[in-house]
Each structure stands twice: as C-alpha cells, then as structure tokens.
Amino acid sequence: MELVELQDHSPDTFKREVKQYVFPSQLAELTDEQKERLREWWNPRPGDLMVIDGMVVDGLKSVNSIQDLEAGGQRIITHAKSHSGDWWNVSHATKDCLPVLSIGQMIEILGERIYSIRLAPREWQVNVIFQEEQFKAYTASDLADALWQAVKGVL
Secondary structure (H helix, E strand, O other): OEEEEEOOOOHHHHOOOOOOEOOHHHHHHOOHHHHHHHHHHOOOOOOOEEEEOOEEEEHHHHEEEEEEOOOOOEEEEEEEEOOOOOEEEEEEEHHHEEEOOEHHHHHHHHHHHEEEEEEEOOEEEEEEEEEOOEEEEEEEOOHHHHHHHHHHHHO
C-alpha cells in the first residue's frame, strides 16, 4: 500500500488548515443501511466525537463511560450540565449514535482496500480497490472529504 505520494508542490500548498474530521452534517449523506454498517464497524471509545440524537458530543469532555450490556448492545454514558448548574448522566443506546469520523478512523474503515493516497495539485486522491484489480478514485480538496467519499463507497 502506498500511503502518500507527493507531487511537485509549492510551499503554499501546505499553508492552509487541514480538515481533520467529516462535518457532522455529512453523516446525513448516508442511507439508513450505510448508517447501520457504520455503527457495526464503530467501537465507541471515550474521546470519540459523535452525534447523539442530532447533537454533536465531544467525547473528551462529556463521555463518562461506555457500558457493554449483557444483551450484546452498548450504551454510551454522557454527562452534561443543566441550566441550573447541576451535572447529570444520560444513557444513550449506540443505535442512536453515529461517530464523527476522523481521518484515522476513515483509514481504519477502508483498511486494506486502500490502494493509494495521493496529493496532486489542489486535490487529494484516494484510490480504493473494490474487486480483483479494479479500483475507484475519489478526489476532493481536503483529505478528509476524499476519504469520506471512499468510506461511503464501501459502506
């Protein structure tokens, strides 16, 4: 697997801020079937960014724990401050949550399907193998967006 191939670039190519995650709104691009497959892949951990019931939750600041249920499911326990200033815990079923994927998590999902990741002038290209010797190229101005397109293709 070829991770990054840099072609002729000026130093200005790398001066802009690199997007590290998909935007939570991009999760709406998934079908219900794709969302379910994403939940099956995801192993929630404290520190993960996630969308719970339409709200973005910063896992570093608000996830207390992730509990495995005997029935085989998981619950994410978050804490939040109420308007009165009191802290309270809320339990969420993982079926109601989606991860806000980082570049690293998207690379994990794609795994050995990644043929190459290239930075060409003004765009990233992620080449993914789908069947024997057949691959598809996904391009975007941000690496996170190119990886996101590829993830949607394999989910």
